[in-house]
Amino acid sequence: MNIQAYIESGILEEYVLGTVTPQEKQEVECMSHIYPEIKEELLRTESALEEYALKHQATPPPALKESIFGQMNFEAPAEEPKTEDAAERHTVSQTDVAAPVRTGGRVIDQAFDRVETRVVTPTWAKLAVAAAVLLALFAGWSAMQMTDMKRGNNEMTAKVETMQADMAAMKSRDEYNQALAALFRSPSYRHVRLAGMKKSPGSAVSAFWNPQTNEVLIDVQNLPAPPRGRQYQLWSIVNGVPVDIGMLDNAFTGKVLKMKNTKPGTAMFAITLEKEGGNPTPTMEEMYVMGKVV
Numbered sequence: 001m002n003i004q005a006y007i008e009s010g011i012l013e014e015y016v017l018g019t020v021t022p023q024e025k026q027e028v029e030c031m032s033h034i035y036p037e038i039k040e041e042l043l044r045t046e047s048a049l050e051e052y053a054l055k056h057q058a059t060p061p062p063a064l065k066e067s068i069f070g071q072m073n074f075e076a077p078a079e080e081p082k083t084e085d086a087a088e089r090h091t092v093s094q095t096d097v098a099a100p101v102r103t104g105g106r107v108i109d110q111a112f113d114r115v116e117t118r119v120v121t122p123t124w125a126k127l128a129v130a131a132a133v134l135l136a137l138f139a140g141w142s143a144m145q146m147t148d149m150k151r152g153n154n155e156m157t158a159k160v161e162t163m164q165a166d167m168a169a170m171k172s173r174d175e176y177n178q179a180l181a182a183l184f185r186s187p188s189y190r191h192v193r194l195a196g197m198k199k200s201p202g203s204a205v206s207a208f209w210n211p212q213t214n215e216v217l218i219d220v221q222n223l224p225a226p227p228r229g230r231q232y233q234l235w236s237i238v239n240g241v242p243v244d245i246g247m248l249d250n251a252f253t254g255k256v257l258k259m260k261n262t263k264p265g266t267a268m269f270a271i272t273l274e275k276e277g278g279n280p281t282p283t284m285e286e287m288y289v290m291g292k293v294v
Contacts, residue, residue: 001035006031011024012038012041016049188210189210190294193206197288199286203222205223209293214261214266217259218248218256219257223252223289226273229275231274231275231277232271233271233278233279234246234247235282236263237267239265242282246260268291
């Protein structure tokens, strides 16, 4: 065996520093018993490291003692826990690097002091974390509540709007029914029933004519919806001549429509489907309803 090569491999320094594996530790101890040269070199290495540590030791500052004692509570000493949480305990190696020390023609580069440090989380930090978690949970709960409230408000708003629309429709129908009933009861108006013609047999319209004022109102019971670009036009027949008395609003359902005044001597009323805006004369083949004044 080449003893010099083994010594110069650096394993003896690692053995003294305690950085070898259990197998290497056993090997060094065995070799030092077999070879006196290795044992002698091992002793020199230990002595050199001890001398190095003594030479570079540092005296702590005087204020350190007072600072340490000032942080200690002598009135209520805390009992040391029997077991320690592995997550709160770890070992930190501090390296003191200085000028190299020679021993037997070799250089020892570093020496290590092992210092054990415990990391303890302060109580206030734990409370702060707990408070943050509670705050986050409360914020999430509040957001959910706000979302539910907003959804509920939207649903309530939609219901209210629907109810308002229904009430408006009911009011409109009520006003329509009242106006229609008043026309039927009024002695001032003559009711003329316009029946469906060949073009639209199922159509029906009621006309109300005031002979004193020549005012004309109509109520559409049934007329097909006009195609795009077309519109219904109301005519009165006076002395055999058709007189234009206005265009029907395309949204004529559920309304009493006020038309233009007719002329005295009106004998008939008729409705034709014309181009949008009307024609000066009726298109006879597009006549939908007609009725005689009785």
